[in-house]
Amino acid sequence: MDWLEVVVLFLQHLWLSVVPLLLGLAVAIPLGWLARRYRRLYAPMLGVTGLAYTIPSLALFVALPVILGTQILSPVNVVVALTIYTLALLVRTVADGLGAVPDDVRQAALAMGYRPLPRFLRVELPVAVPVIGAGLRVAAVSNVSLVTVSALLGVPQLGALFVDGLNRAYLAPLITGIVLCVVLALLLDGLILLGTRALTPWQRERGAT
Amino acid sequence: MIEFDAVTKRYPDGTVAVDSVDLHVPSGKITVLVGPSGCGKTTSLRMINRMVEPTGGRILIDGTDTNTSDPATLRRGIGYVIQHAGLFPHRTVVDNVATVPILLGWRRKKARQRAMELLELVGLPPELSDRYPSQLSGGQQQRVGVARALGADPPIMLMDEPFSAVDPVVRESLQDEFLRLQQDLGKTIVFVTHDIDEAIKLGDQVAVFQAGGHLAQVATPPDLLADPADDFVAGFVGKDRGYRALSFTPADGLPLEKEPTVEVGADAEVARRTSVEGWVLVLDDARRPQGWLDVSRLTGEDEVTPTVLHRGGTVASATGSLRGALDAALSSPTGRGVIVDDIGALLGTVRPAQVLVQIENAAAEAEARH
Numbered sequence: 001m002d003w004l005e006v007v008v009l010f011l012q013h014l015w016l017s018v019v020p021l022l023l024g025l026a027v028a029i030p031l032g033w034l035a036r037r038y039r040r041l042y043a044p045m046l047g048v049t050g051l052a053y054t055i056p057s058l059a060l061f062v063a064l065p066v067i068l069g070t071q072i073l074s075p076v077n078v079v080v081a082l083t084i085y086t087l088a089l090l091v092r093t094v095a096d097g098l099g100a101v102p103d104d105v106r107q108a109a110l111a112m113g114y115r116p117l118p119r120f121l122r123v124e125l126p127v128a129v130p131v132i133g134a135g136l137r138v139a140a141v142s143n144v145s146l147v148t149v150s151a152l153l154g155v156p157q158l159g160a161l162f163v164d165g166l167n168r169a170y171l172a173p174l175i176t177g178i179v180l181c182v183v184l185a186l187l188l189d190g191l192i193l194l195g196t197r198a199l200t201p202w203q204r205e206r207g208a209t
Numbered sequence: 210m211i212e213f214d215a216v217t218k219r220y221p222d223g224t225v226a227v228d229s230v231d232l233h234v235p236s237g238k239i240t241v242l243v244g245p246s247g248c249g250k251t252t253s254l255r256m257i258n259r260m261v262e263p264t265g266g267r268i269l270i271d272g273t274d275t276n277t278s279d280p281a282t283l284r285r286g287i288g289y290v291i292q293h294a295g296l297f298p299h300r301t302v303v304d305n306v307a308t309v310p311i312l313l314g315w316r317r318k319k320a321r322q323r324a325m326e327l328l329e330l331v332g333l334p335p336e337l338s339d340r341y342p343s344q345l346s347g348g349q350q351q352r353v354g355v356a357r358a359l360g361a362d363p364p365i366m367l368m369d370e371p372f373s374a375v376d377p378v379v380r381e382s383l384q385d386e387f388l389r390l391q392q393d394l395g396k397t398i399v400f401v402t403h404d405i406d407e408a409i410k411l412g413d414q415v416a417v418f419q420a421g422g423h424l425a426q427v428a429t430p431p432d433l434l435a436d437p438a439d440d441f442v443a444g445f446v447g448k449d450r451g452y453r454a455l456s457f458t459p460a461d462g463l464p465l466e467k468e469p470t471v472e473v474g475a476d477a478e479v480a481r482r483t484s485v486e487g488w489v490l491v492l493d494d495a496r497r498p499q500g501w502l503d504v505s506r507l508t509g510e511d512e513v514t515p516t517v518l519h520r521g522g523t524v525a526s527a528t529g530s531l532r533g534a535l536d537a538a539l540s541s542p543t544g545r546g547v548i549v550d551d552i553g554a555l556l557g558t559v560r561p562a563q564v565l566v567q568i569e570n571a572a573a574e575a576e577a578r579h
């Protein structure tokens with residue numbers, strides 16, 4: 001087992017987890033807004049995205065090349081699949097986070113003369129950050145774990161160490177893979193936590209008088 | 210000036226929230242909309258800045274139909290104070306107050322400068338400016354809400370039950386400060402409350418709403434108490450109307466009697482000699498009444514101490530109302546009501562019968578004027 005190879009796998013795993021997380025968040029924000037804005041959409045939208053989360057990941061990794069016309073080994077399949085899963089988790093989070101914005105805050109923003117888009121971006125979304133941040137942490141950890149499954153198709157990332165360990169009945173790569181996955185999950189979780197805190201100084205100060 | 214011209218709000222399900230309301234809101238005055246819950250008072254308020262769109266009639270501000278203005282622009286020119294303050298939790302106090310100036314395109318520095326001035330105006334210490342709303346008490350939050358509504362110095366202020374979520378003591382001081390502020394600012398204010406006492410205290414004009422969005426009566430507070438338009442208004446305005454109406458009759462001209470007094474710390478023997486009918490009024494060194502002394506309780510004491518004083522009687526200001534004077538006379542253990550000047554120094558005493566004569570005279574004068 002080559003250490004340089006392990007580092008490369010770690011970095012591969014990192015971007016395969018993070019890119020879908022960011023893409024998923026970018027799509028979840030407008031979808032979550034729609035689900036709040038048009039209440040009739042809330043149940044069907046969460047139904048569809050929730051259903052997407054139940055598709056087995058392996059099936060999705062295999063099906064996507066057929067749908068997208070990509071190579072079976074292409075990391076694009078992993079990114080698209082995980083974006084779908086992230087979306088499934090985050091649409092609900094964003095919708096509920098926006099729903100948790102107190103009504104008097106929303107009314108005050110309207111009464112002050114905010115137009116709809118600035119009202120969303122500068123009042124409602126910032127106030128929903130704590131809830132969205134919590135959902136993002138769950139999605140990040142879930143992504144780190146789901147990425148490993150693509151090892152069965154041969155997409156290089158830390159999951160490859162599991163396959164290697166199993167094939168050779170050799171514990172070292174198996175354990176290295178597990179430990180590094182846990183490290184990566186904790187790392188992303190911690191970063192999102194710090195980011196959420198940095199964006200919400202008002203939460204930290206709560207009751208600190 | 211705000212004009213409601215046959216304004217109606219009917220929801221798609223057929224519910225009528227506001228039913229053909231005509232109302233004239235004069236400039237520079239406080240108009241209070243009052244009524245039980247679900248009477249359409251808040252809906253009426255929100256139609257002024259188009260947070261709710263009327264389904265019939267027109268609302269004119271200084272002659273311009275609000276329907277012809279862009280809603281966001283209209284709202285930036287109208288201050289709005291919401292129940293529970295509705296402060297933005299993610300912004301500091303100063304940034305909350307600077308909201309509207311920044312929306313109007315002011316530079317951040319100038320907007321914050323303006324916000325600091327407003328915080329001072331509403332009586333908040335500058336060190337609170339970089340706190341977050343969750344770190345403030347309810348009363349402080351409400352002051353920030355008022356400061357935020359004053360952000361761009363709008364000529365019109367809409368206030369939706371702004372003081373109903375704070376405790377009674379804080380509410381009273383907020384109301385008093387609000388009246389003092391309005392004396393300086395002279396805004397055109399529309400104020401919604403369900404509390405008739407608040408309406409009578411704050412309003413230059415009170416509009417009483419009835420279930421179904423009907424406007425039952427528009428009148429000045431004294432007229433509302435003296436002459437309710439119908440059973441609903443009479444019931445809503447409540448009991449003790451005659452007594453409460455005395456709040457609007459000035460107490461000047463009451464015949465005051467000189468009252469023999471002693472100071473705190475005076476010799477017990479002097480107090481005994483000064484007393485009338487067994488009681489003597491005790492003052493501090495600034496001639497402010499401290500309480501009545503029952504000289505029979507002075508056994509074994511060498512001098513008058515604050516602990517032996519009777520504290521039950523209220524004290525009325527000569528520049529206040531006849532309601533205060535009558536209450537002072539009724540609550541005094543001696544039947545002699547204590548009347549003071551603006552700085553709280555004793556002017557004299559008055560008996561209930563004398564206050565009643567004054568009340569009758571005032572009523573006769575009012576009758577003669579009509």
